[in-house]
Amino acid sequence: MRQRRVAVTGLGAICALGQNVPEFWKGLCEGQSGIGPIESVDVSGLRFQNGAEVRGYDPACYFDSSRMDLLDRFAQFAVLAAREALRDSGAVWTPELRETTAVVCGSSVGGQNAQDAGFRELYKLGRGRVHPLSIPRIMANAGACHISMEFGITGPVYTLSTACSSANHAIGLAFRMVGNSEVEMAIAGGSEAPFSLGLLKAWEAMRVIAPDTCRPFSRDRRGMILGEGGAMLVLEPLEAARARGAHIHAEIAGFGMSSDAHHIAQPSVEGPVRAMRAALRDAGVHPQQVGYINAHGTGTPGNDATETRAIHEVFGAHTHQLAVSSTKSMHGHALGAAGALEAVATTVALREGILPPTANFTTPDPECNLDVVPNQARQAKVEFAVSNSFAFGGLNAVLVFRAHGS
Amino acid sequence: MNDSVAEKVVRALASVKHLPRERITLESSLQDLGFDSLDLITMLFELENEFDISIPDDEARSVSRVRDIVEGVKRLLAATSTDLAAPAD
Numbered sequence: 001m002r003q004r005r006v007a008v009t010g011l012g013a014i015c016a017l018g019q020n021v022p023e024f025w026k027g028l029c030e031g032q033s034g035i036g037p038i039e040s041v042d043v044s045g046l047r048f049q050n051g052a053e054v055r056g057y058d059p060a061c062y063f064d065s066s067r068m069d070l071l072d073r074f075a076q077f078a079v080l081a082a083r084e085a086l087r088d089s090g091a092v093w094t095p096e097l098r099e100t101t102a103v104v105c106g107s108s109v110g111g112q113n114a115q116d117a118g119f120r121e122l123y124k125l126g127r128g129r130v131h132p133l134s135i136p137r138i139m140a141n142a143g144a145c146h147i148s149m150e151f152g153i154t155g156p157v158y159t160l161s162t163a164c165s166s167a168n169h170a171i172g173l174a175f176r177m178v179g180n181s182e183v184e185m186a187i188a189g190g191s192e193a194p195f196s197l198g199l200l201k202a203w204e205a206m207r208v209i210a211p212d213t214c215r216p217f218s219r220d221r222r223g224m225i226l227g228e229g230g231a232m233l234v235l236e237p238l239e240a241a242r243a244r245g246a247h248i249h250a251e252i253a254g255f256g257m258s259s260d261a262h263h264i265a266q267p268s269v270e271g272p273v274r275a276m277r278a279a280l281r282d283a284g285v286h287p288q289q290v291g292y293i294n295a296h297g298t299g300t301p302g303n304d305a306t307e308t309r310a311i312h313e314v315f316g317a318h319t320h321q322l323a324v325s326s327t328k329s330m331h332g333h334a335l336g337a338a339g340a341l342e343a344v345a346t347t348v349a350l351r352e353g354i355l356p357p358t359a360n361f362t363t364p365d366p367e368c369n370l371d372v373v374p375n376q377a378r379q380a381k382v383e384f385a386v387s388n389s390f391a392f393g394g395l396n397a398v399l400v401f402r403a404h405g406s
Numbered sequence: 407m408n409d410s411v412a413e414k415v416v417r418a419l420a421s422v423k424h425l426p427r428e429r430i431t432l433e434s435s436l437q438d439l440g441f442d443s444l445d446l447i448t449m450l451f452e453l454e455n456e457f458d459i460s461i462p463d464d465e466a467r468s469v470s471r472v473r474d475i476v477e478g479v480k481r482l483l484a485a486t487s488t489d490l491a492a493p494a495d
């Protein structure tokens with residue numbers, strides 16, 4: 001079957017750097033850090049205090065009270081990002097389009113706030129019942145369902161959960177469906193709201209959270225910083241987008257997946273190498289054509305060194321011509337939303353010819369010998385960019401983006 | 407050696423890795439015992455529960471031999487009892 005080229009025609013995002021794409025992009029370009037003391041949860045009994053929360057977020061600005069009752073914070077973020085992305089796309093709904101549009105969302109932990117509140121009722125307050133809307137709030141597919149209902153989208157709608165790779169898997173599979181002519185449009189991305197005491201305690205016990213901030217690829221990096229938010233992309237066949245005169249931000253050119261089959265928490269070099277190679281092969285792109293990588297770059301000692309080795313293995317001598325940055329240094333690690341925020345960052349970077357930096361960078365690490373665009377955004381016209389997501393469990397998902405008009 | 411602490415540490419390590427206690431000596435390294443990153447965090451959790459202490463991440467990263475762990479636990483226990491003994495002024 002002939003593969004169609006796939007355009008990105010709409011973008012939406014909400015995260016610690018802002019509640020829409022222009023705010024998000026401004027923060028990225030300025031190298032702002034959205035990381036600060038966690039406010040939504042009492043963290044006085046926690047070993048870490050900082051996170052990348054969406055501050056000043058008031059759901060009443062976006063939802064009427066009956067819908068607020070039904071949507072956990074993570075589902076609200078999904079809907080808000082989808083609204084912005086669809087508005088941006090200028091897509092005009094017809095009955096046919098509603099039937100041939102897909103919604104594919106990623107989420108790692110679903111409705112944590114609702115779950116934590118229910119458990120608190122039972123185990124701490126000793127009450128005998130939890131809120132009757134707990135299940136519809138908690139289920140990880142709630143975000144995708146609410147997008148489907150709000151816009152009357154009746155095509156394939158689903159959520160997938162592959163921890164920190166969820167959104168890249170979601171965008172990649174939506175890209176496949178559009179490319180294979182299974183659907184005529186897709187809304188794809190991810191959302192997450194992991195700031196509940198129960199989940200923060202679980203991350204604390206994992207001992208991978210930095211006590212200060214997220215410094216990917218720095219020698220003195222001490223771990224990741226959790227983030228939250230949502231981001232969505234509207235994908236359409238390139239020809240159809242051109243025909244309707246849509247504004248095309250960029251193209252998605254390829255997608256690759258692999259599994260390490262190695263360890264539930266320790267990354268390997270080989271798995272990411274195979275995913276990056278598969279994505280480049282799918283895009284029909286030589287490593288030498290790539291100019292920018294939005295790294296997984298969590299800021300843990302293990303990930304950044306392993307990812308660096310994988311990049312060197314795939315790109316060889318060309319690695320020295322590559323700019324590689326981790327925007328998690330600014331928006332934190334939003335788990336199932338991470339790949340979607342990074343896909344928006346990568347798309348706008350290609351469109352604007354500006355590469356977002358790795359913020360909070362202090363000292364180079366010989367184990368991370370990459371050009372990490374330290375602290376300052378950089379002007380650069382790039383044709384192809386790669387966005388990496390690697391998850392606990394060894395699940396790797398890599399997207400290749402192409403600047404439009406190149 | 408005082409060695410209810412050492413004894414308890416060895417017991418915790420043995421339980422995490424499902425090893426016979428005789429295999430673990432003060433000179434054993436966690437690497438020799440086959441500990442990976444998940445075994446390490448599980449061990450820290452067991453020790454925190456056993457001794458009612460909080461082991462900071464930085465301290466946790468620096469240990470490699472069983473002896474280091476026993477000494478680290480004793481140091482944290484001593485710090486805790488000093489805190490308790492300090493006058494509340």
